[in-house]
Amino acid sequence: MESPTKLAWVDATAGLAGDMLLAALLDAGAPLAEVVSAAEAVVPGAVRLSRTEVTRAGLRASKVDVEPLVEDPPHRTWRSIRAAIEGAELPEPVRDSSLRVFARLARAEGRVHGIAPDDVHFHEVGAWDSIADVVGVCAALHALGVGRLTVSAVALGSGRVRTAHGEIPVPVPAVLELATGWQVLAGGDGELATPTGMALVTALAAECGELPPMRVEASGVGAGTKDTPGRPNVVRVVVGTAARDDAGTEVVLEANVDDLDPRVWPGVLTSLLAAGASDAWLVPILMKKGRPAHTLCVLAPAGRADELRELVFQETSTIGVRESDVRKTALERAWVKVAVLGTHLLVKVAHRGGLIMQATPEFEDVARVAGEQGVPVRAVLEAAVAAAVADGLVAGGQLPRSG
The missing domain is CATH 3.10.20.300 (mk0293 like domain)
Structure with missing residues (x-):
């Protein structure tokens, strides 16, 4: 059994989409059968996945084709997608990662359109093929034993693009919302990064930066649909073992709360873990004047601290969060x-x-x-x-x- 402690780096300097990332992971050695099994568990009988080899600007790459087996797949809300993933028979890490990706995407789309995340209709993202991309990427990372993901600066593109809402600028609003806090560049003309691709890396990656120190064990190249002369339309993935001193610093967020209905706490902890917290827990305490209370503790990867801090404010009644850097050593x-x-x-x-x-x-x-x-x-x-x-x-x- 592969250990889920390998490091993978995503080169998204030419753009990023869910099917491109999935193809790169398959090219790096993830078994197609496990990806198909995971997608089938969530959307049974709805899609067929196949992998072929293509060239993009003269560079060999793998391409994943997702063929819908149902006509006119319905638009889906985050609520219905969540129910489908939670009800599927998936390995726990695959289920948790898939939920984290869609939760992040729902929050971004909800902010862009001014509606609650549960009520977001994903349009093309809700189609079965895009659900298969998200679940497939999470299953591929799990199959490769990847426990830590990092990503390069992401090329978002430039210009304008037509959507169901009309002509809008590139990067499109959802991509720009998802890119908050991450390194980006234009990278070329047109829409180079999709909301699904951005949600995958920003929900699953620990940080954004250059290729980290590692012992390379595999690499893969995933192709986009277009073949642009002079600019290979590909995503690359490098998989290896991280240097021992590359474990990274994490952040502990803490808040003392004495006025929250205790029935709310299980949902708070679940939300924090789904949003990317390494761990979250409660400590019973006594505050001034002997009032019983809890300290909410959140262990956050450095790249997720801002998002998780904001979630603490949203989900609890606290008016302040303290934090400290820690270094984690994990088996x-x-x-x-x-x-x-x-x-x-x-x-x-x-x-x-x-x-x-x-x-x-x-x-x-x-x-x-x-x-x-x-x-x-x-x-x-x-x-x-x-x-x-x-x-x-x-x-x-x-x-x-x-x-």
């Missing part, structure tokens, strides 16, 4: 399937260089199997632990190779 992680009660569930394995430190069944998988089999969660949990031990997933053991 590598991998997910391994074990057989339990005639089905499979995932065990999260924490390891250091392949030496297992901890192995814990994924609780959501345990709860799912318990519901499907009609047995107590405790019984499934005990069976999963026993299956993990039987498969050698114990402290001091070796992480099994993918096979």
Whole structure:
């Protein structure tokens, strides 16, 4: 099993779209079968994905074609897309990443059009093929074992473009909203970056910058539809192992809150995690005059601190957020399937260089199997632990190779 701790860098200096990024990840070695399986889980029977090799300005590249299998796919709201992803049988990291991308896109579109994110109609983004692009990219990153994504400055384009709302300037409003806080350049004429592409990298990437220090293990080139003479219309991806000192600084955001209905807190934590927080938790405290309260703590990648700080203000009643820089040292992680009660569930394995430190069944998988089999969660949990031990997933053991 590949460890999800590899580093990937996206070269978007020629532009960026969801299908281009997906093609680049497939070109770098992500298995098409896993991408197809993930898309089929969310939009069953709606699309067919295929991969071909093309040239763009003389440069070889992979191209992904998404063929709709349904006529006139309906426009979708963020609410309906969220329900489809949450109800799909996907690995937890793929589900969480997909939700994070669409949540970011919904907030951007909602701000542009002045409506609530849940009520956003995505138009072309709501079509099945674009949903397949987002879920496919998240599945491809998971299959490659990518735990940290970074991106170059993004070429947005210039000029004007016709849309369902009429002729508008490039970059289009949603792309410009999504680009806030990220390095961009014009890069050429026309619309070079799509909202889907921008949402993917700004929701999933830890930071924006030049190619980071790494040991390169694979690279891939994904093609756009147009073949522009003199300017290869491609996205490149470089996958490798990060230098040990490239772990990066994270930020802890904290806020003391004593006047929020406690029933709201689970939704607050879920929203923060969906928006890209590395972790989020509550600490019970006593404030002045003995008032019971909570400290909300959010561990945020440096590139997400501004967005998560704003979300704390939106989702809670706090009037101030304090923050401090921290440096996180984390064990590598991998997910391994074990057989339990005639089905499979995932065990999260924490390891250091392949030496297992901890192995814990994924609780959501345990709860799912318990519901499907009609047995107590405790019984499934005990069976999963026993299956993990039987498969050698114990402290001091070796992480099994993918096979």
